[in-house]
Amino acid sequence: MVASPIVKWAGGKSRLLSQYQAYLPTQFKRYFEPFAGGAAMFFWLRGQRAPFSATLSDSNQELVNCYQVVQERPQPLLDRLRQMSERHTPDYYYQVRAELPADEVARAARLIYLNKTCYNGLYRVNSSGHFNVPMGRYKNPSIVQEEKIWAAHTALQGVTLNTRPFDKAAAVARKGDFVYLDPPYQPLNPTSSFTSYTKDSFGEPQQRLLAQIFKRLVRRGCQVMLSNSDSEFVQELYCEFERIEVQAPRFINSKSDKRSAIKELLILGRPAENLSK
Numbered sequence: 714m715v716a717s718p719i720v721k722w723a724g725g726k727s728r729l730l731s732q733y734q735a736y737l738p739t740q741f742k743r744y745f746e747p748f749a750g751g752a753a754m755f756f757w758l759r760g761q762r763a764p765f766s767a768t769l770s771d772s773n774q775e776l777v778n779c780y781q782v783v784q785e786r787p788q789p790l791l792d793r794l795r796q797m798s799e800r801h802t803p804d805y806y807y808q809v810r811a812e813l814p815a816d817e818v819a820r821a822a823r824l825i826y827l828n829k830t831c832y833n834g835l836y837r838v839n840s841s842g843h844f845n846v847p848m849g850r851y852k853n854p855s856i857v858q859e860e861k862i863w864a865a866h867t868a869l870q871g872v873t874l875n876t877r878p879f880d881k882a883a884a885v886a887r888k889g890d891f892v893y894l895d896p897p898y899q900p901l902n903p904t905s906s907f908t909s910y911t912k913d914s915f916g917e918p919q920q921r922l923l924a925q926i927f928k929r930l931v932r933r934g935c936q937v938m939l940s941n942s943d944s945e946f947v948q949e950l951y952c953e954f955e956r957i958e959v960q961a962p963r964f965i966n967s968k969s970d971k972r973s974a975i976k977e978l979l980i981l982g983r984p985a986e987n988l989s990k
């Protein structure tokens with residue numbers, strides 16, 4: 714089975730990869746993904762490129778712990794998920810949501826269980842860092858995705874996994890490395906943003922710091938790609954770089970299965986001769 718994200722994540726890139734494909738480097742030394750989230754780009758590259766060394770990081774420590782457990786202890790994780798799946802009821806959901814176990818395998822299983830059973834399947838925390846999503850209304854949530862976990866386990870072999878802020882994570886990239894940056898998006902209007910991946914917010918100061926890091930990485934000889942919203946602020950921050958418009962599918966509203974598309978940006982920071990298009 715080809716590896717793909719094991720959790721549904723806000724801002725996940727699975728549905729945009731076909732539009733990104735033409736701009737991805739064909740060759741690179743090492744791969745860095747400092748805003749890993751569901752790591753759609755990483756899993757996709759694993760199936761598309763020759764074996765490469767990779768570092769995935771995120772400031773969400775529950776998510777990084779989950780990848781570490783998938784990497785090292787997939788079987789105990791699956792056993793635990795199976796037990797949770799058998800106990801799944803509304804009462805059990807809220808009991809799991811209220812407690813953060815100390816054991817790493819139990820914490821990883823908790824994250825996956827909540828992700829598969831919560832409303833909309835999105836990880837979101839409140840200002841104190843507590844997961845606060847109500848239970849979703851799925852008839853048969855797919856809690857134990859055995860093949861997916863084993864495929865991710867294989868893809869994650871040899872990968873360095875870190876809980877760290879993006880500036881520290883990006884600092885170690887060198888000439889010839891490929892860095893994909895997918896930060897929380899700059900909101901198009903004050904209410905349009907999803908910024909609750911962790912208890913810390915991601916505002917204009919963080920976007921400016923990220924743009925500085927982007928420039929530094931390009932100067933150092935890294936191949937850099939960054940996803941963000943198509944706002945005036947983002948256009949200005951990256952005005953000296955090539956900005957590609959992509960169409961991101963969106964549900965028109967939560968009750969409808971009709972979709973529209975919203976324009977987003979893919980920003981390229983690397984010499985033209987390295988592009989496949």
Ligand SMILES: C[S@@+](CC[C@H](N)C(=O)[O-])C[C@H]1O[C@@H](n2cnc3c(N)ncnc32)[C@H](O)[C@@H]1O
Pocket residue numbers: 722723724725726727747748749750751752753754770771772773877878879880895896897898910911915
């Ligand atoms: C847009 S999502 C990435 C989605 C991912 N590309 C995917 O395919 O699922 C942004 C991620 O950045 C992480 N994040 C937020 N602030 C951060 C920071 N200061 N440093 C590192 N990661 C951060 C969030 O936890 C979230 O997982």
